[in-house]
Amino acid sequence: MSSTGARGPLVYRQRLLTRVTHWAWAVSLFFLLLSGLQIFMAYPELSLGRQSGFAYDNSVLEIGARQGPDGALVGVTDLFGWEIATTGLLGASGGEARAFPSWATIPSYRDLATGRVVHFFFAWALFFTLLLWVVASLLNGHLRELIPTGRDLRALPGDVLDHARLRFHHARRYNVLQKLSYAGVLFVLFPLIFLTGLSMSPSLNATAPWLLDVFGGRQTARTIHFLVMVLLVLFFVVHVLMIVLAGPLNELRSIVTGWYRIDPEGDAPDDPREAQP
Amino acid sequence: MIARRAVLLAAPALLLSGCKVFDRLPRDGALRNTFEAANGLSYRAQRLLGGGRSMAPEYARADVTQPMRPNGTVDPPDADYQALRAGGFADWRLTVSGLVERPLSLSLAELRAMPARTQITRLDCVEGWSVIAEWTGVQLRRVLDLARPTAEARFVVFRCMDTREVGLAGAVKYWESHDLVDATHPQTILAWGLNGEDLPVANGAPLRLRVERALGYKMAKYLGGIELVATLDGPGSYWAERGYDWYAGI
Secondary structure, three states: OOOOOOOOOEEEOOOHHHHHHHHHHHHHHHHHHHHHHHHHHOOOEEEOOOOOOOOOOOEEEEEEEEEOOOOOEEEEEEEOOEEEEOOOOOOEEOOEEOOOOHHHOOOOOOOHHHHHHHHHHHHHHHHHHHHHHHHHHHHHOOOHHHOOOHHHHHOHHHHHHHHHOOOOOOOOOOOHHHHHHHHHHHHHHHHHHHHHHHHOOHHHHHHOOHHHHHHOOHHHHHHHHHHHHHHHHHHHHHHHHHHHHHOHHHHHHHHHOOEEEOOOOOOOOOOHHHHOO | OHHHHHHHHHHHHHHHOOOHHHOOOOOOOHHHHHHHHHHHHHHHHHHHHHOOOOOOOOOOHHHOOOOOOOOOOOOOOOHHHHHHHHOOOOOOEEEEEEOEOOOEEEEHHHHHHOOEEEEEEEEEOOOOOEEEEEEEEEEHHHHHHHHOEOOOOOEEEEEEEEEEEEEOOEEEEEEEEEEHHHHOOOOOEEEEEEOOEEOOHHHOOOOEEEOOOOOHHHOOOOEEEEEEEOOOOOOOOOOHHHOOOOOOOO
C-alpha cells in the first residue's frame, strides 16, 4: 500500500528454517484442529474443575441437539447457561446430531479412534517442529526478532492506528503488532495448548501432578485447551486477513522463497542494515 | 520449490472439498500405520518420564461428589453371567493361568480376605469426561505373587464375561492386557468395592480392574480370568482391535 507507487528493493527476510517450520506447523495445526474437533464430539461439553458434573452442573459450554416441533433436529449450544440455536453448524448438521459439521472434522464421519491417531501424530510433528525452531532461532537470532524493543512499544499506538487505517508498512523487520502476535502464539498459546493437552494424560498426571494444580483440574485444563484452540483459529483468521490486505503475493513470496519487497523509504533509517544497497 | 507451491495451491482446494479426502485411513493401511507409530513414541515417552512407579493423584473423600458414571457394558447379556449374578457371585471364580508356576482359581470371598487397598482416584474416559470415586480391592501384584509368573511372562491378559457383539466367529467378549510395569504397580487393584459398597453390576461386578495411569477402557470389568503370556495376539485388547491405542496413557 505504498503511496508513492515506486518499488522498493527485494530483501531476504525469511530464513529457510523459518519458512520450513512455518509450513510444517501450518500443516500440523490444520490436522490438529480437525482431529481435535472429532475428539471433542465424543463428549461435546466443557466444564471447570477436576471432574465432569453428571449429578450436578459445572459446565461452561454444552453442544447438543434436540427434536424440534416439526421433528427436525435442532442444534443447541449452551454457553454459560445461555442457549443459542446453532443448527447447521453446532449440535446438528446434515440431518445428524453431531457437535461439529462433517466438513470440520477428520474423519468426516464419527470416528474417535482415528481422530486420536491423527491428533497425536501431528502433536508430535508440531512438538519436533517447535523444538527445531526454538533451538535454531536461539542460535540464528530469529527469536530476538520477535521480542518487542522499547522503541517498538513506543511505536505501538501509531502502529495500531496505521493498521486500523489499513496503511501497511513493508519493512525489513516485523512491526510491533506482528512481533506481539507472533510472540504471543509461539511463547504463550503454543506452550499453553501443549501443557493443557499433557494435563489430560492420566499417565503424565502421575509424573507431574503439579500440572493439574496449575490449571485447576483436568476438566479445566480441557476447557483451556479448547479456548486456546479458539484463540489460534482467531489468530489464523487475522493472519490471513493481514496477508490479503498487505499484499498477498509479496507476503506469500517471503514465506515461500524468503524474498520480500520492502517500501522504498525503508522502515528504520537508523538501522545500520538499511544503509546497505 | 515447486512442491511447496503445489501445497499452497492444494490447501484451499482441500478445504473447499471438505475433509472427506482425509477419510482414507483404513486399519492396517500404510498411512494409518505411519500415524499409529506415534502411539509407540507416546508410550516410550510416558514410560521414560514417569518411570515404573510414579503414582496417580489420589483425592479426598470430599471429592467424591457424585455416583460413578458407568460406561461400556452396564448389564452383560450373557446367561452364564446372569446365573452367577443370581447366586450372588458365590459360584464365580477368578482363574489365573498361562505362564505361571501355580495356576489359581479364587472365589470372591478369598479375594476379599486378602489385604485390601482403598484409593480415591479419577477415572478419565477416552471420550473426555472424568469422575472421581473410591475404589477398594486387592493389589494385582499380590495375586500375581501367589501365582508366581514364570520368567517368560511379559503381559497380563484380562478375560471378561461380557459379550460385546456376536460376529461370524461367535461371541466377542471384552478383553484387555497390560505390561508387567502397570500390572505390578501399587495402585493397580482388582476392585470389588466402589464408594464404600459392593461393586455394582453397572460398574463391573463382581470384580474389575483399576489401572490408575491409563484411560478408562484399559480397566476391564466383569473379570473372569487372568492369563500371563509372553507376547500379545494382535493389537492386544478389544478396543485396540478397533483402532484405539493399546497403552492409552493419554
